[in-house]
Amino acid sequence: MTTEKDWIKDLVIYQIYPRSFYDANGDGIGDLPGVLQKLDYLEELGINAIWFSPVYRSPNDDNGYDISGYQEIMAEFGTMEDWERLRDACKEKGIRIIMDLVVNHSSDEHPWFLASRSSRDNDKSEYYIWRDAVDGHEPNNWASAFGGSAWEYVPERDQYYFHFFSKKQPDLNWACPKLREEIHQMINWWVDKGVDGFRVDAISYLDKPQDFPDSTQPAQPDGYSFPDILAGRPGTHAYIREMNQHIYAPRNVLTVGEVSAPTVEELGNYVRTSREEFDMAIPFVPPIVEIDTWTPEKLLHDIQESYEALKEDGWWARFFSNHDKPRQVSLYGDDRAYWEVSAKFLAMFLHTLPGTPFVYQGEEIGMTNVKLPSIEDYNDLDTLNMYKQGLLAGMTPEAALARAQLISRDNARTPMQWDNSAKGGFTTGTPWLSVNPNTKEINVKAQRQDPFSIYQCYRNLIALRKKSSALARGDMAFLETGCKELIAFTRSTPGETLLMFHNFSSKEHAIPDALRKDAKKALLSSYDREGGYRGPMLRAYESVIFQM
Structure with a gap:
């Protein structure tokens, strides 16, 4: 990341899951014209970049993450002309466009795969990973991330192809130079069309061990084992650097890698500036693991560790939500007794951290899990x-x-909740996935009219970040509170210092006098509806930002 890319530090990125955002034609599926109709809403919110989950041609085995045409738009979402109109409208509003880039695998309906599976000697034969049977069975015991074997047999070749995800998502063979050249050409084509950046999906698995040894991990109930030597191999990092050197760096393109990085050292391998790979990364943690292991103490430890590791040589993607995770207020907050205040609290915590904040559609109104x-x-x-x-x-x-x-x-x-009608104002047809019944209480229309809503809290936070050099670019210093559920830190530049307290608890906690004495003015509180900070006790899920 060079100084030419300093613009990424000023972004607030809004992730749109197009299928669930807004349906403009009444077929029950969100689409690009629907996003265009809601662009004024996003501008009002204050975001200045949109990350679009995949909108490419796809048979939708995994909701667009199985691409059958990289340079085409999925018919359900509209046309390339719709995309271009949306692009132009975004540019007029100063909103940058970030596309999802899925190049670990394609769809099994992609023309490359249809050719590759047809024989062992066609010109796309090496675009995918093929292996012979071993003793009449799959080449090894590896499990797919979506269950069952990671290998699928094709009679035409009398071979198995490898798929780390669904069997309809065959892994691309990055060891094939001709394939890499085609992928580079495709990425450049999108940059030529006006894309400002890419969120790169499942990028930690590009390089595969050529001998495909059996996994030593415990078997799943279906008898297969997840591979234990697949993520973050040296060859994968080499392929990422190649993309960066050929495309991203010379063309000033933002990159966000979705990575498997269980340690801060491995995270740094993807995002340290000196490594010349990604500008920032979204570490993927399986939801069941996060639910089982998350605590405020662990969160603080992870933030401190990554901040110290990258503050001189890197940058951070800050997020609590995306299309792969449970809703943040249900996971980290309290979506019942403290729904509103804990949703505001989580927003205030995230947006006061150093790094680029990501807002996933619906979190700005406190959308919750659904059963x-x-x-x-x-x-x-x-x-x-x-x-x-x-x-x-x-x-x-x-x-x-x-x-x-x-x-x-x-x-x-679940579809975005625009109003309190049964379909949430998402569609006039039958929604592709059930709307959360709490759209009657949680919706955009009501919150835009409420000066103390979660939506208004997000607007205030985003506006403060744009105005405050300390929040956008400032250093971070953690403060000892004597309580593992009370997190305090400062953000500062030579001209400004802000002081933040965050109570990750349903209990009250006192701010230590020694930390509170320099607080000058409370700028924002998650209890704004109740008149803001009262002190010296922080109420349940109370966040407060002070000017010093």
């Missing part, structure tokens, strides 16, 4: 697999459903 009544009501492949694995492990259908509901990616994918 759909039957597994048949779920669309997400991962949810269906979790349910199946639960049954194989001996769980009752009721227990398997309860666990699947908790971690389901469909929690984040």
Whole structure:
């Protein structure tokens, strides 16, 4: 990241999951004209960049993350002309466009794969990863991330192809120079069309071990084991640097990698400026792992560790929500007794951290998880697999459903709640996924009219970040509070210092006198509806930002 890319530090990025954002033609599926109709809303919110989850041609086995045409628009979302109109409107409003880039795998309906599977000697034969059977079985014991074997047999070649995700998402063979050249050309084509950046999906798995040894991980209930030597291999980092050197750096393109990085050292391998790979990264943590391991103490430790590791040589993507995670107010806050105040609290915590904040559609109104009544009501492949694995492990259908509901990616994918009607104002047709019934209480229309709503809190936070050099570019210093649930820090530049207190608890906690004495003025509080900060006690889920 050179000084020419300093503009990324001023972004507030809004992620749109197009299928669930707004349906302009009444077919029950969100689309690009729908985003165009809601662009004034996003401008009013204050964001200045949009990350679009995939809008490319796809058979939708994994909701667009299985691409069959990289330079085409999915018919359900509109046309390339619709995309171009949206692009032009974004440019007029000063909103940068970030596209999802899915190049670990394609769809099995992509022309490359259709050619590759047809024989062993065609010109696309090496575009995917093919192996012979071993003793009449799959080449190894690896499991797919979505359940079952990671290998699928094709009679035409009498071979198996590798798919780390769905069997309809065959992995591309990055060891093939001709394939890499085609991918580079495709990325440049989108940059030529006016794309400002890319969020690069599942990028930690590009390089595969050529011998494909058996995994030593414990077997899943279906008998297969997740590979233990696939993420972050040296070859993967080399491929990423190649993309950066050929495309991203010379063309001043923003890059955000979705990475598997269990340690801060591995995260740094992707985002340290000196590594010349990504500008920032979104570490992927399986929802069930995050639910089982998350605590305020762990969160603080992780933030401190990554800040110290990257403050001189890197940058951070800050997020609590995206299309792969449960809703943040349901996961980290309290979506019942303290729904509004904890949603504001989480926003204030995130937007006061150093780095680029990401807002996932609906979090700005406090959208929550949903419990759909039957597994048949779920669309997400991962949810269906979790349910199946639960049954194989001996769980009752009721227990398997309860666990699947908790971690389901469909929690984040229910349609955007624009008003209090039964369909949430999302569509005039039948929505592709059920609307959360609480749209009657939680919706954009009501919150735009309420001066103390979660939506207004987001607007105030984004405006403050644009005005405050300390929030946008300032250093961070952590303060000892004597309480693991009370997090305090300062953000400062030579001309400004802000002091933040965040109570990650449903209990009251006192701000230590020694920390409070220099607080001059409370700028924002998650209790703005109740008149703001009262002190010296912080109420449940209270955040307050002071000027010093």
